[in-house]
Amino acid sequence: MAALLSLGGLADSIYLTVTHLTGENVICLASGGCNEVLGSAYASIGKFPLASFGALGYFAAFSCATLAAFGYWRAQTFLTIVVAAMLAATLYLLFVQAFVLHAFCDYCLLSAGLTLSLSVLVVTSYFARK
Amino acid sequence: MRRYLPFVIIGVILLLAVGSGLMLYRSKQSSIGPVILAPDKPGAEPPHIRGGETARVTLEEFGDFQCPPCGGLFKTLTKLEHDYGSRLRVIFRHYPMRKHTHALVAARAAEAAGMQGRFWEMHVVLFQNATDWGQGADGINAPPGISLTLDKRSRSQPLEKTDADVRDIFAQFAATLKLDQERFKNDIDSEQVKARIAMDQQRAAALAVDRTPTLFLNGRLIPPASRSEERLHALIDAEISGKAPPPEPSAATPTPSP
Numbered sequence: 001m002a003a004l005l006s007l008g009g010l011a012d013s014i015y016l017t018v019t020h021l022t023g024e025n026v027i028c029l030a031s032g033g034c035n036e037v038l039g040s041a042y043a044s045i046g047k048f049p050l051a052s053f054g055a056l057g058y059f060a061a062f063s064c065a066t067l068a069a070f071g072y073w074r075a076q077t078f079l080t081i082v083v084a085a086m087l088a089a090t091l092y093l094l095f096v097q098a099f100v101l102h103a104f105c106d107y108c109l110l111s112a113g114l115t116l117s118l119s120v121l122v123v124t125s126y127f128a129r130k
Numbered sequence: 131m132r133r134y135l136p137f138v139i140i141g142v143i144l145l146l147a148v149g150s151g152l153m154l155y156r157s158k159q160s161s162i163g164p165v166i167l168a169p170d171k172p173g174a175e176p177p178h179i180r181g182g183e184t185a186r187v188t189l190e191e192f193g194d195f196q197c198p199p200c201g202g203l204f205k206t207l208t209k210l211e212h213d214y215g216s217r218l219r220v221i222f223r224h225y226p227m228r229k230h231t232h233a234l235v236a237a238r239a240a241e242a243a244g245m246q247g248r249f250w251e252m253h254v255v256l257f258q259n260a261t262d263w264g265q266g267a268d269g270i271n272a273p274p275g276i277s278l279t280l281d282k283r284s285r286s287q288p289l290e291k292t293d294a295d296v297r298d299i300f301a302q303f304a305a306t307l308k309l310d311q312e313r314f315k316n317d318i319d320s321e322q323v324k325a326r327i328a329m330d331q332q333r334a335a336a337l338a339v340d341r342t343p344t345l346f347l348n349g350r351l352i353p354p355a356s357r358s359e360e361r362l363h364a365l366i367d368a369e370i371s372g373k374a375p376p377p378e379p380s381a382a383t384p385t386p387s388p
Contacts (some may be wrong), residue, residue: 041215
């Protein structure tokens with residue numbers, strides 16, 4: 001389940017990375033603030049789109065989740081660390097959208113939802129193992 | 131086999147992710163492409179470009195570092211560049227007005243800095259400190275990251291400055307930007323620098339530019355009344371979305387540079 005969620009996040013991040021690099025506007029369905037958020041100074045770190053770091057995070061989460069599913073138990077620990085870092089980044093970016101940019105973007109909210117779901121999965125699986 | 135299966139899955143997903151990302155990038159690259167503005171008209175090559183290389187929206191400015199409205203536009207464009215990021219491409223062309231005593235040497239200073247890869251940094255510093263070397267310029271705030279303090283000698287000098295005074299100030303700017311001083315002083319009078327400015331002036335003439343600042347959005351002239359940040363936002367948004375731009379404001383009387 002965690003691997004599937006990570007794949008969704010990976011696809012989302014790849015799309016955002018590509019649109020950032022090509023300078024094209026994304027199609028914003030619900031929130032209407034996509035271009036304001038994705039065109040802001042917070043959308044990149046140096047020359048690298050922030051979404052590319054998201055893609056790396058989701059790929060790492062996918063790899064850990066897949067390995068854990070096949071019995072590599074140490075991968076579960078790495079998955080917890082990766083998801084914790086992604087959750088921290090997500091909370092910061094939600095704060096930026098809400099209180100700094102005063103705009104939200106669909107794709108960022110989707111990513112936030114996936115990361116929160118991953119976090120819930122990791123926590124519940126931790127307690128299930130105990 | 132089962133032992134290696136997760137690694138195979140991870141490898142396949144990695145290949146799929148990289149492959150789909152590259153395919154998506156290539157398809158969007160070929161469908162967008164940079165906006166070529168008046169390619170038949172002359173102009174310094176390559177021009178000074180900032181922003182997204184393949185952005186759909188290009189603002190081309192013909193400016194003069196000593197013209198106060200250009201300083202105002204500098205602030206507006208800086209804000210727009212921040213707002214749009216890689217969706218906006220800004221080109222700066224030189225059009226130093228004769229009535230601005232030090233505008234030409236300022237353009238040369240910017241080009242000389244450009245010879246060392248620091249055109250935009252010098253561009254910012256020249257506008258930011260226009261009151262120190264060009265009379266009557268408005269106070270201009272530079273974007274964060276570039277700050278500069280002139281020594282007391284430069285600040286305490288009377289308003290009327292000679293060419294030598296201004297060159298001294300520009301040399302201080304160059305020092306602040308950590309440019310090779312000797313090379314900067316040589317380049318400022320070099321034929322290559324003069325030729326680039328002349329090419330931009332030829333482009334200005336070909337596009338019937340007769341004042342500064344003159345702004346083109348994807349090759350279309352922006353009237354002075356539409357140079358406000360809000361109006362430019364609306365025009366750029368319309369260009370990005372492909373929708374018709376909002377109507378021009380009334381009383382769009384052009385005002386020549388003072």
